[in-house]
Amino acid sequence: MTDVETIAADTCVVAMGNDSNSVLRPLGIRLPIYPVKGYSMTFPVGQWNGAPVIPMADTGRHIGITRLGDRIRVAGTAEFAGNDRSLNPKRIGNLRRFFLDVFPDYPDPTAGVGWTGFRPMTPDGIPYLGETPIQGLYLNTGHGHLGWTMSCGSGQALAHLISGATGDLDLTGMTLASR
Numbered sequence: 001m002t003d004v005e006t007i008a009a010d011t012c013v014v015a016m017g018n019d020s021n022s023v024l025r026p027l028g029i030r031l032p033i034y035p036v037k038g039y040s041m042t043f044p045v046g047q048w049n050g051a052p053v054i055p056m057a058d059t060g061r062h063i064g065i066t067r068l069g070d071r072i073r074v075a076g077t078a079e080f081a082g083n084d085r086s087l088n089p090k091r092i093g094n095l096r097r098f099f100l101d102v103f104p105d106y107p108d109p110t111a112g113v114g115w116t117g118f119r120p121m122t123p124d125g126i127p128y129l130g131e132t133p134i135q136g137l138y139l140n141t142g143h144g145h146l147g148w149t150m151s152c153g154s155g156q157a158l159a160h161l162i163s164g165a166t167g168d169l170d171l172t173g174m175t176l177a178s179r
């Protein structure tokens, strides 16, 4: 149901990340998905010659640095703040400091734009994929900090399941019924 129309469908997939429960709860399904807040800072490359061309990760501090064309993105942080979407200046400051520690020659230490978003996290980090007790209603949600990584595999596994094709991914442990 959109704000302009209602579309009849045989099959529906709930893929709404942290908001999944808003449609599932009225149907008697409640998933343990919590918004874990992350932050990024994006810096313009400009005329800077020292910009990295490959992604880097500091696994100790859980911060990644990625080149995005003429920008550099520094991302990380896991904060438990409910649905608070405000930019915590301390968290943003940490990302800036980290970036400037790694690249002290970056020409403009005051540049950069902050952002925050939520990871739809389950307690064990495993997404919910597959059928629900309601016929035609499927789940593809709760991918936490690895939603981009798992998106193609999850989509394909669900497409196989819905279309009745044989897939090579065993969904045991990801379906509602098996958890």
Ligand SMILES: Cc1cc2nc3c(=O)[nH]c(=O)nc-3n(C[C@H](O)[C@H](O)[C@H](O)COP(=O)(O)OP(=O)(O)OC[C@H]3O[C@@H](n4cnc5c(N)ncnc54)[C@H](O)[C@@H]3O)c2cc1C
Pocket: 015, 016, 017, 018, 019, 022, 037, 038, 039, 040, 075, 076, 116, 117, 118, 119, 120, 140, 141, 142, 143, 144, 145, 146, 147, 148, 149, 150
């Ligand atoms: C700082 C940060 C860094 C990250 N880094 C990585 C990384 O390096 N690699 C990686 O794999 N993952 C990473 N992630 C995680 C990744 O972003 C998430 O796992 C992924 O976005 C989850 O995708 P999703 O489509 O399930 O949910 P979302 O991206 O949250 O999308 C849900 C969508 O549902 C829509 N929606 C909600 N309610 C409704 C409604 N009622 N009707 C219609 N639509 C609705 C929303 O508007 C939204 O577009 C990172 C996340 C953060 C915050």
